[in-house]
Amino acid sequence: MRDYLKPTLGSRVFDTANVVFMLVFCALMIYPFLNLLAISLNDGVDAARGGIYLFPRKLSFSAYELLFQNKKMLNGFIWSILRVVVGTVACLLATGLLAYLVNIRHFSGRKFMRILFFITMYFNGGFFPVYLLVVNLGLTNSFHVYWLPALFNVYFMLLISSYIQNQPDALFESARIDGAGEFRIYWKIVIPICVPVFAAVSVYLAVSHWNSWFDVVLYNPSGKFDTLQVYLRRLLLEMEGLQQIRDQQVLYNRYRDLSPLTLRAATTIVVTVPILLVYPFVQKYFIGGIMLGSIKG
Amino acid sequence: MNTWRRRIVKERQIWIMAVPMIVWVLVFSYYPMYGMIIAFQNYVPGNSFFSGDWVGFAHFERFFNSPDFGTIMRNTFAISGLNILFGLPAPLILALLLNELKNKSFKRFTQTLSYIPYFISWVVVASILFTLLGSDGLLNKLLIDFGFIREPISFLGEGKYFWGILTTSNVWKDVGFNSIIYLSALASIDREQIEAGKADGIGRFGTVWHIYLPGIRTTIILLWILGLGGILNAGFEQQLLLGSPTTAEYSEVIDTYVYKYGVQLGYYSFAAAVNLMKAVVSVLLVIGMNRIAKKFFDTSIL
Numbered sequence: 001m002r003d004y005l006k007p008t009l010g011s012r013v014f015d016t017a018n019v020v021f022m023l024v025f026c027a028l029m030i031y032p033f034l035n036l037l038a039i040s041l042n043d044g045v046d047a048a049r050g051g052i053y054l055f056p057r058k059l060s061f062s063a064y065e066l067l068f069q070n071k072k073m074l075n076g077f078i079w080s081i082l083r084v085v086v087g088t089v090a091c092l093l094a095t096g097l098l099a100y101l102v103n104i105r106h107f108s109g110r111k112f113m114r115i116l117f118f119i120t121m122y123f124n125g126g127f128f129p130v131y132l133l134v135v136n137l138g139l140t141n142s143f144h145v146y147w148l149p150a151l152f153n154v155y156f157m158l159l160i161s162s163y164i165q166n167q168p169d170a171l172f173e174s175a176r177i178d179g180a181g182e183f184r185i186y187w188k189i190v191i192p193i194c195v196p197v198f199a200a201v202s203v204y205l206a207v208s209h210w211n212s213w214f215d216v217v218l219y220n221p222s223g224k225f226d227t228l229q230v231y232l233r234r235l236l237l238e239m240e241g242l243q244q245i246r247d248q249q250v251l252y253n254r255y256r257d258l259s260p261l262t263l264r265a266a267t268t269i270v271v272t273v274p275i276l277l278v279y280p281f282v283q284k285y286f287i288g289g290i291m292l293g294s295i296k297g
Numbered sequence: 298m299n300t301w302r303r304r305i306v307k308e309r310q311i312w313i314m315a316v317p318m319i320v321w322v323l324v325f326s327y328y329p330m331y332g333m334i335i336a337f338q339n340y341v342p343g344n345s346f347f348s349g350d351w352v353g354f355a356h357f358e359r360f361f362n363s364p365d366f367g368t369i370m371r372n373t374f375a376i377s378g379l380n381i382l383f384g385l386p387a388p389l390i391l392a393l394l395l396n397e398l399k400n401k402s403f404k405r406f407t408q409t410l411s412y413i414p415y416f417i418s419w420v421v422v423a424s425i426l427f428t429l430l431g432s433d434g435l436l437n438k439l440l441i442d443f444g445f446i447r448e449p450i451s452f453l454g455e456g457k458y459f460w461g462i463l464t465t466s467n468v469w470k471d472v473g474f475n476s477i478i479y480l481s482a483l484a485s486i487d488r489e490q491i492e493a494g495k496a497d498g499i500g501r502f503g504t505v506w507h508i509y510l511p512g513i514r515t516t517i518i519l520l521w522i523l524g525l526g527g528i529l530n531a532g533f534e535q536q537l538l539l540g541s542p543t544t545a546e547y548s549e550v551i552d553t554y555v556y557k558y559g560v561q562l563g564y565y566s567f568a569a570a571v572n573l574m575k576a577v578v579s580v581l582l583v584i585g586m587n588r589i590a591k592k593f594f595d596t597s598i599l
Contacts, residue, residue, distance in 0.1 A: 011501055018394055022407050025391075029410045029473065032425040035435065039428065050433035098318055107311050108304050116319065120326040122583060125576040128555050128568055129329030135342070149325050152318065182310045211418035214534055218560065229420045233538065236424055261428070268424040275416050283409065290477050 033272065040064070040266035044259030062258055063266035073267070076231040079143075080210060083227060087147040087209040092202050094151050097183075099160035100190045104182065105169065121154040127218070134219055145219040146209070156201045159289070163197040164190065200289030203282045210275065232267045235260070336570035342563070356570035365554065373550040376531040379464040381524050387472045389517065392479035393505060408480075411473025422466055423538040426453065430462070453539060456547040463535055478520070479513060486512040518594050526586040529579050551575045 007015075034054055039047050043058035051057075067073050101107060102114045130149060139145050171193070175185045191198065213229035220226070226234075305312060336357070339350050360366060391411070398404040414422075429435050430452040437449040452458045486509065494504050510517075533552035540548030549557075551571065559568025 008500075014501070015397070015399065018397055019400075019403070021394065022398065022403070026407055026410045028469070029414060032429065033413075036425060036428060048433065050435075050438050053435070094318075097314060101311060101315055101318075104311060107308060107315075109308075109312070109315055113315060113319065117322055120322060123330060123576075123580060124326065125330055125333055126552065126555070126572055128559050128572040129332050130325065131560060132332055132335075132565065132569075133325065133329045151321060151325075183314065207416050211416075211420075213418065213420050214537070229418050232424060233420045236420070236427060237538070261433075264424060265428060268421055272417060272421055276413070279413065279416065280409075283412070286412075287477060290481070 033269075033276075036265045036268050040262055040269050042262060044262040047262050047265075048259050060262075063262040064270075066258060066263065067266055067270060072226070073228070073231055073270075076226050076228040077270075079225050080227040080229070082143070083146045084206050084209045086143075087150065088202050088205040090147045091151055091153055091156075091205050092198060095153050095156050095201070096160055096191065096194065096198065097186055098152055099157045099164060100186045101182075102157075103161055103164045104172075117152065117154050117157060127214075131218060140219050141222045141224065142220075143225055145215060146225075149215075153205075156204075159201060160194060160197050163194055167193055196285075196288060199282075199285040203286045204289060207275065228271050232264075232271050235264050235267055333569055333573045333576075335566050336573045338566055340566045340569070342565060352566075356567045357574060359567065360571050360574070365549070368546060369549055369551055369554050372547060373529060373531045375460055376463055376550060377528045379460055380467050380531070381521075381528070383464055383468050384471060384475075385521055385524050387468050388475035389479050391472055392476040392483060393509065395476065395480060396483050396509070397501070408473065408476075411476065413473075414470045415474035417470070419534040419538055422470060423535070426462065426466060426539065454541065454543050456544040459540070459544045459547040462539065463532075466535065467532070475520075478516060482513040482516040483509060515594070518590065522586045522590045526583040527579070528582065529575050 035052070038052050038054055038056050040063055041059060041061070042052055042056040043060040044063065046058040098113070098117070102110050102117075104110060134140060134145060134149060139148065171189060172185055175189055180188070211229060213227065213233055216225065216227050216230045217233070337351055337353060339352055395404055395407065398407070427434075431437070432449040432451060436452065437446075440446045441449065450458075452462065490508050490512070491504060494508050499507060529551060531550040531552070533550060533556065536548045536550055536553045537556070540553070552575075555568045555572045555575075558564045558571070
């Protein structure tokens with residue numbers, strides 16, 4: 001786009017200042033991760049002196065070596081992945097089916113179900129009532145708390161529902177005339193046409209499953225189903241986490257050059273990297289999701 | 298009745314799928330709401346919700362009269378208020394500045410980086426803060442090197458820094474992501490309006506003030522009203538991760554208080570009362586804010 005008038009001096013000063021501001025802003029967004037990466041790759045004893053900014057001063061991979069030998073960390077990794085896969089797929093398919101059912105024109109319970117679910121979006125009592133329920137159901141210390149209490153998501157139901165609404169009804173009607181059952185229509189027609197919105201929703205679901213830690217602490221205090229986030233949290237907040245490191249150090253004499261600082265940094269990087277790796281590929285989907293949401297609003 | 302039965306039989310395929318959903322929502326959303334009646338009882342875990350002895354509003358009174366009440370309300374409103382004060386305008390300003398960038402690929406690059414913190418868990422943010430703000434961390438080192446302080450400050454160990462750290466990390470985490478919605482609203486403004494403004498010579502600042510801001514007025518109002526409706530949600534993940542006994546006076550908010558009493562100490566009924574109070578006020582706030590939006594701005598969120 002070409003300006004009609006020559007940019008004024010003030011305008012050019014602003015442009016330069018704006019670019020400088022954005023560069024500083026970019027640095028603020030990304031620097032904390034680079035700093036952690038540098039610390040995680042540094043010798044532990046040396047890192048404790050401080051002053052590591054962008055590059056490791058004394059390169060050492062022992063923090064990562066120790067981490068990848070640590071059973072608890074590896075278990076956490078496996079539970080995190082299982083949780084993301086099971087939680088995302090279950091919620092996506094269940095919420096998608098719900099969104100389709102409330103869009104079937106001739107279904108008499110359509111409005112009732114819409115309202116039944118919609119109310120819960122505004123009238124929910126926070127985590128404590130659900131906590132009592134989960135305790136009473138005896139679901140604590142099981143893998144099921146990772147997917148069952150969050151099986152249906154009302155916000156995503158509305159999102160998918162508005163997407164289905166914009167599709168021609170004839171699509172489903174002709175399948176019905178051909179004698180296809182409703183579940184078959186959902187499986188063979190609704191899911192394929194809803195790929196864009198499903199992709200957006202699954203990005204949000206997967207990220208939120210990967211990032212959750214509070215429900216793990218709340219529902220699975222036994223530690224058997226600890227995810228990666230909770231492992232990192234233990235390192236941060238609990239003395240036993242540090243004790244674990246010391247035990248390991250005694251066990252493997254060669255990890256003398258480790259410190260809690262570098263190990264914590266390395267764990268943080270391990271927790272963050274999967275998100276950063278998939279991020280470039282999913283970016284367009286989550287932005288698409290916001291656009292869908294804003295159209296609805 | 299007969300017609301009803303016939304309809305259900307005709308729709309049995311759908312009902313077979315719908316019934317488990319209804320059961321789920323009753324169990325996981327409605328039953329917990331109902332379970333909140335233990336706020337009016339002395340509930341003993343393991344018993345049914347009917348068997349407790351009724352105590353009326355005793356738990357509510359206990360909460361209102363406890364010395365914690367003032368601190369908790371202050372912290373909740375302060376943390377939430379700071380989040381609204383800084384967290385609401387920041388993405389708008391970022392969006393407006395991004396919108397002024399001439400180089401489109403630089404703009405895209407900045408946007409891409411700005412979303413990253415949103416996708417990081419609070420545990421990771423806490424780890425970053427522990428590292429940056431620790432006594433041998435970057436911030437202390439810089440402050441000492443530039444001669445502002447002599448001894449390292451324990452930023453996370455002193456209550457007076459807590460609100461500031463929380464607000465900053467909140468803005469850092471969400472500013473990029475929350476700017477998306479403003480940017481998409483800005484993109485939908487009629488190009489002709491902007492060209493007309495230029496032809497009138499209103500300048501760049503004038504364009505922002507007279508065209509861009511009015512053009513996204515609805516979006517701004519909607520988001521800010523939503524934000525005000527959630528003023529009792531001061532977050533709790535951050536408080537649980539970053540707070541410590543030494544900062545508790547500044548970090549304890551309603552949600553962490555419920556967690557402490559309900560889950561850690563096992564005072565179920567008391568925690569349920571505090572929780573219920575918050576839930577009721579929150580719903581009233583959202584409804585009230587929606588009324589205001591409808592009446593004055595002709596937009597609605599419900």
